[in-house]
Amino acid sequence: MRYHASMRPKAQPARGEEGHQARLRIAELSQLQLARRLHDGPIQSVAALAMRAHLANRQLASDPVGAAKEVQELEALARRTTQDLRYLQFTLTPQSLETAGLSAALQDLVRHLGDLHSPKVQLTLDAEAASALSADQARQLFHIAAESLENALKHAHADGVHLKLSRPETAVLLFEVEDNGVGFDALLIERSGEADHKYGLAILRQRVKLLRAELHLSSAAGSGTLMRVAVPLGSAR
Numbered sequence: 585m586r587y588h589a590s591m592r593p594k595a596q597p598a599r600g601e602e603g604h605q606a607r608l609r610i611a612e613l614s615q616l617q618l619a620r621r622l623h624d625g626p627i628q629s630v631a632a633l634a635m636r637a638h639l640a641n642r643q644l645a646s647d648p649v650g651a652a653k654e655v656q657e658l659e660a661l662a663r664r665t666t667q668d669l670r671y672l673q674f675t676l677t678p679q680s681l682e683t684a685g686l687s688a689a690l691q692d693l694v695r696h697l698g699d700l701h702s703p704k705v706q707l708t709l710d711a712e713a714a715s716a717l718s719a720d721q722a723r724q725l726f727h728i729a730a731e732s733l734e735n736a737l738k739h740a741h742a743d744g745v746h747l748k749l750s751r752p753e754t755a756v757l758l759f760e761v762e763d764n765g766v767g768f769d770a771l772l773i774e775r776s777g778e779a780d781h782k783y784g785l786a787i788l789r790q791r792v793k794l795l796r797a798e799l800h801l802s803s804a805a806g807s808g809t810l811m812r813v814a815v816p817l818g819s820a821r
Contacts, residue, residue, distance in 0.1 A: 606790045613790070617783040621672065629665040633658060671696045675730045686714040686722040690747065693730055701737045706746040713751035716817050724791045725749075725759055725815070731784045732761040732811050740765025740809060751817075759813040767803045 640654035674696055681689035687709050694705045717725065729747060736742040742765030750758050792799045795815050803809035 603794060606793050610787055610790045610794075613783045613787045617787065618676075620783070625668050626665055626672070629661060629668065633661055633665070636661065667699050671700055675727070678726060681722065681726050686717060686726060686749075687711045689722075689726050690729055690749070693726070693733065694747070697733055697737060704744045705733070706744075708746070708748040708750070710750050713757050714749055716751070717757065717815070721795060721815060724795050725813070728759065728788055728791050728813060729761065731788055735784060736761065736763035736765055736809065740767065742766075742808070755817050757815045757817055759815065760811065762808065762810045764808045767805050767807045767809055 636654055636658050640651045640658065643651035643654060674692065678689045678692070680692045690707065690709065694707050697705065714722070733745060733747065736745045740763055742763035745761065745763045748758075748760045748762075750760075752758050789799070792813060795813070797816065798814040800812040800814075801809070802812075
């Protein structure tokens with residue numbers, strides 16, 4: 585497959601009003617997504633911690649063995665919640681992306697997800713290709729990677745994911761995420777988008793627009809998913 589001919593009209597990243605609107609939309613949708621993630625994750629966990637602490641306190645006198653077991657469960661839940669919050673903090677402000685580049689940030693991303701889900705993630709990186717990206721291109725691709733991997737592990741229930749960054753042509757960087765999860769009806773997802781609060785997919789589309797990239801999603805129920813983003817190099821610096 586060759587990309588360069590079809591991507592020539594997209595040689596420059598989204599700028600002016602188009603780029604401004606895309607960034608505003610990303611910020612708006614990201615706030616909605618963050619609110620939902622906090623509600624469904626850490627907030628629920630903290631509420632459960634409070635409930636278990638209350639139960640353990642009531643059991644101290646009448647059932648010390650049961651209270652001790654509750655304290656153990658409390659500790660496990662607290663550790664899990666800490667891991668969730670650390671991962672969330674990392675994806676919001678990935679320090680390694682700014683200090684060491686995209687390759688290092690993707691390796692950190694896989695490590696954080698391993699702590700949370702213990703998945704089998706295969707990472708194939710062309711560091712030289714990654715270094716050809718501008719700072720903003722690297723930032724957009726990092727967030728695309730984080731969203732894609734999280735979808736594969738949390739929603740598609742994949743136990744095997746392959747993330748690959750390559751340079752099939754001089755002027756094109758290819759980013760791929762393939763999983764063996766439950767898959768989905770790609771056409772139905774494409775039609776629903778934000779209407780069903782699928783903020784991640786809507787944000788991904790906006791990031792692809794900023795990159796002036798080509799997005800390809802291939803999936804079917806029960807057969808896993810392949811996401812491919814082809815990014816024209818030589819864009820914004």
